[in-house]
Amino acid sequence: MNILKFGGTSVGSVESITALLNILAKENEQQEKPIVVLSAMSGVTNLLTAMADKAALGQDYSEELKALEQRHFDVIRALLPASAQNPVLTKLKLYFNELEELLQAVYNLQELSLQAKDLVLSYGERCSTFMVCHIAKQKFPEAVFADATQFVKTDGNFGQAKVNTQLTDFLVKDFYETNAGKMLFVTGFIASNDANRVTTLGRGGSDYTAAILGSALNASEIQIWTDVNGMMTADPRMVKKAFSLPELSYIEAMELSYFGAKVIYPPTMTPAFLKQIPIVIKNTFDVDFEGTYIRHGAKTSALPIKGISSIDEISIVNLAGSGMVGKAGFSGRLFSLLSREQINVVLITQSSSEHSITFAVKPSDAVKAVKLISKEFDLELQAKKLDKPEVENGLAVLAIVGENMKHTPGISGKLFHALGRNGVNVHAIAQGSSEYNISVIIAKADLSKAVNAVHDAFYTSLNKTLHIFCLGTGNIGKTLFKQLQIQMPFLAKNNDLQVKVMGVSNTRKMLLSPNGIALENWEDTLNTQGETANLEGFIAQMKAMNLPNCMFVDNTASPQPVPFYQGVFEASISVVTCNKIGNSASFAQYETFKNTARKFGVDFYYETNVGAGLPIIRTLKDLMMSGDKIARIEAILSGTISYIFNHFKGDAVFHEIVKEAQEKGYTEPDPRDDLNGKDFMRKMLILARDAGYAFEEADVSIQNMLPDACLQAPTVEKFYKQLELNADYFTKLKEEAEASKKVLRYIGKLEDGKASITLQMVDENHPFYMLSGSDNIISFTTDRYKERPLVVKGPGAGAEVTAAGVFADIINVGALNA
Ligand SMILES: NC(=O)C1=CN([C@@H]2O[C@H](COP(=O)(O)OP(=O)(O)OC[C@H]3O[C@@H](n4cnc5c(N)ncnc54)[C@H](O)[C@@H]3O)[C@@H](O)[C@H]2O)C=CC1
Numbered sequence: 001m002n003i004l005k006f007g008g009t010s011v012g013s014v015e016s017i018t019a020l021l022n023i024l025a026k027e028n029e030q031q032e033k034p035i036v037v038l039s040a041m042s043g044v045t046n047l048l049t050a051m052a053d054k055a056a057l058g059q060d061y062s063e064e065l066k067a068l069e070q071r072h073f074d075v076i077r078a079l080l081p082a083s084a085q086n087p088v089l090t091k092l093k094l095y096f097n098e099l100e101e102l103l104q105a106v107y108n109l110q111e112l113s114l115q116a117k118d119l120v121l122s123y124g125e126r127c128s129t130f131m132v133c134h135i136a137k138q139k140f141p142e143a144v145f146a147d148a149t150q151f152v153k154t155d156g157n158f159g160q161a162k163v164n165t166q167l168t169d170f171l172v173k174d175f176y177e178t179n180a181g182k183m184l185f186v187t188g189f190i191a192s193n194d195a196n197r198v199t200t201l202g203r204g205g206s207d208y209t210a211a212i213l214g215s216a217l218n219a220s221e222i223q224i225w226t227d228v229n230g231m232m233t234a235d236p237r238m239v240k241k242a243f244s245l246p247e248l249s250y251i252e253a254m255e256l257s258y259f260g261a262k263v264i265y266p267p268t269m270t271p272a273f274l275k276q277i278p279i280v281i282k283n284t285f286d287v288d289f290e291g292t293y294i295r296h297g298a299k300t301s302a303l304p305i306k307g308i309s310s311i312d313e314i315s316i317v318n319l320a321g322s323g324m325v326g327k328a329g330f331s332g333r334l335f336s337l338l339s340r341e342q343i344n345v346v347l348i349t350q351s352s353s354e355h356s357i358t359f360a361v362k363p364s365d366a367v368k369a370v371k372l373i374s375k376e377f378d379l380e381l382q383a384k385k386l387d388k389p390e391v392e393n394g395l396a397v398l399a400i401v402g403e404n405m406k407h408t409p410g411i412s413g414k415l416f417h418a419l420g421r422n423g424v425n426v427h428a429i430a431q432g433s434s435e436y437n438i439s440v441i442i443a444k445a446d447l448s449k450a451v452n453a454v455h456d457a458f459y460t461s462l463n464k465t466l467h468i469f470c471l472g473t474g475n476i477g478k479t480l481f482k483q484l485q486i487q488m489p490f491l492a493k494n495n496d497l498q499v500k501v502m503g504v505s506n507t508r509k510m511l512l513s514p515n516g517i518a519l520e521n522w523e524d525t526l527n528t529q530g531e532t533a534n535l536e537g538f539i540a541q542m543k544a545m546n547l548p549n550c551m552f553v554d555n556t557a558s559p560q561p562v563p564f565y566q567g568v569f570e571a572s573i574s575v576v577t578c579n580k581i582g583n584s585a586s587f588a589q590y591e592t593f594k595n596t597a598r599k600f601g602v603d604f605y606y607e608t609n610v611g612a613g614l615p616i617i618r619t620l621k622d623l624m625m626s627g628d629k630i631a632r633i634e635a636i637l638s639g640t641i642s643y644i645f646n647h648f649k650g651d652a653v654f655h656e657i658v659k660e661a662q663e664k665g666y667t668e669p670d671p672r673d674d675l676n677g678k679d680f681m682r683k684m685l686i687l688a689r690d691a692g693y694a695f696e697e698a699d700v701s702i703q704n705m706l707p708d709a710c711l712q713a714p715t716v717e718k719f720y721k722q723l724e725l726n727a728d729y730f731t732k733l734k735e736e737a738e739a740s741k742k743v744l745r746y747i748g749k750l751e752d753g754k755a756s757i758t759l760q761m762v763d764e765n766h767p768f769y770m771l772s773g774s775d776n777i778i779s780f781t782t783d784r785y786k787e788r789p790l791v792v793k794g795p796g797a798g799a800e801v802t803a804a805g806v807f808a809d810i811i812n813v814g815a816l817n818a
């Protein structure tokens, strides 16, 4: 025989009751009739509580009472033929009259005892169960209404009564046998004490009723019908990627539901566990969902954790002082005090020195706990053996749960890595001695980010999401979006990775979207839905979204974003940039960026600052980290100038080739920055700094290759004009080189603590002779690469290769987040 328990939403409306009847029709095909346990209609228990509170305060509650009655009557009229309505309406009317008298008594006394409250609440289950039972009778004539106060017996702890299992088992069996062959509709949640006063089993107690009956009658299965797809890996309102768990052990289900997953009431597990009766959580509104099974011998999946649960409102109380050291009875006294006063302690941590104890409670209990402690430990406080208890508010608990954790090393490492990378500060940690659960206390504001980050870290078979906020939609920014769009399906399939653009801005417009911006039509969306660009606002909104695996991508050529980097790092957001201005301003700033990123556990990636997508920064970093010593760096690092010299041959005209380089996307937005050596200087400066030199701009000497008039051109247009006017100067340079069978090369060098950029003519024996297109080349001569240097060569400018370099940086930051 199966027990089927339906929650409030399943009896909350005409539609849901119709769905319930269909489920019962199917169940009725089984050999034995099921037992049906029902909750009050959704929202009714809260409403009854509110009415009772109002009555106790001498306030009017009659409107609510009328509405409540009406809600039940409407259902009866909708689901029963007129001829069958009367007896049901009459019985419910009696219930409502009793309830009204009771509330009137509370009103008169202006006092609401726990006992009276339990009685008030009992009408929720009584009304719903009686009503549904009689509606069901139309289809199942053997339906019988059963008030659980007849056979579920408890102590007199009103509000949260404890079940007398032996007596209850006996009475339940007796009732069941007396009603053999019937389909019983039992009120959930309510019971009675020895004196036959109505008690309740605590919020969510209908689940418990189902388990008590299941255990007494050795049911084959306890089905909990609710409005969600079973237990999930995390709260689906918080984690979009959360998915339903097919199977759990009782302990896992207990741990998960204890911390937040409100799908099942935790005490339900005990009777089922003791009798090894499977519990299955099903969805009334999605009957095709197979359900989450909670049972013995549940398969431990390959995943090390089953789920992540959380409580979003918690306070912690810190107790410290020498009075605790070695005092065996201290924590006993403390926690029995709290339990006596019905303060539910969610989690406890104690330092190994026994010098401090931290425990977590509901915020409303924190002040009460401090008062109680101050009273109980008055002597210790006066003698300064105990410090004044401290309360921290605005906190949340995140817990990872799974039986498999015990056998898998590195679980807590993974948890703390995910939290640390995302700038989530941990206030307290507790690991259940069972190792089924690791709980951390964090700021409430970080909870959603933390749960998502941890979910991404553990469920690696799901696509991990990188959230990016991009500045700049020019040459590079645009190309990056195109590449991302094309590559996305591949990344999802082969790398379990999803890159979501959450925000984008150029100088005109900005747009941030909590759902991400679709890349197929980002430009239209930005133009039509974007607001006026405002860098400060963009950054503030990005921080406020507080997303996991978050990156700020600066694809501008502007100094404006740079002062914001610091605050971005401090918000634990990594920075990826092709903009060289940040790293080539003052050394102090460069150093601060590096230190801040390190301090906040995030990355600062700028591979494209030197040689576009070519692996130059990375190579230098690898050499340095592995202890190699850089003796000399020689390099051609201006793609633009390289292109010009590679094409300035024969009859070619200098300024036309410069134009070509600009059109091909090799130049800086302002091509004067390339030709006057500034862009190259920035690259040399960044390389020198990464190689360990505290260089400033003036430490890189530049041999200028332009006539003064070109250098001083006030606009780009006038610059081109000057290049044209100085055609002879460039032609002469070219002819001189050609006459000696040489080529022109603009070469940077870093050696003996000196950096320079010079215009040279090199012959065919020079390693930099053979170049084409926008090629960059760099040779590192080091302790280990002494005889023959390590050389990196290839296209060093252009939108495709640069955007690809930015893309790779994004992926690399993401990989470290794993
Ligand atoms: N072209 C190349 O081969 C390489 C370029 N780079 C770097 O890439 C960066 C971008 O270059 P391009 O895309 O060619 O420039 P671009 O001029 O085509 O685009 C710059 C974009 O930045 C936006 N922008 C500027 N200031 C802004 C602000 N304060 N807030 C928001 N948006 C702002 C502009 O609206 C524009 O969308 C430059 O820093 C350049 O040095 C790096 C390596 C190679």
Ligand SMILES: N[C@@H](CC=O)C(=O)O
Binding pocket: 608, 609, 610, 611, 612, 637, 638, 639, 640, 641, 666, 667, 668, 674, 679, 796, 797, 798
């Ligand atoms: N304008 C630059 C592009 C790369 O940084 C160049 O020409 O090298």
Ligand code: NA
Binding pocket: 607, 608, 609, 610, 611, 612, 613, 614, 615, 616, 617, 805
């Ligand atoms: Na590079």
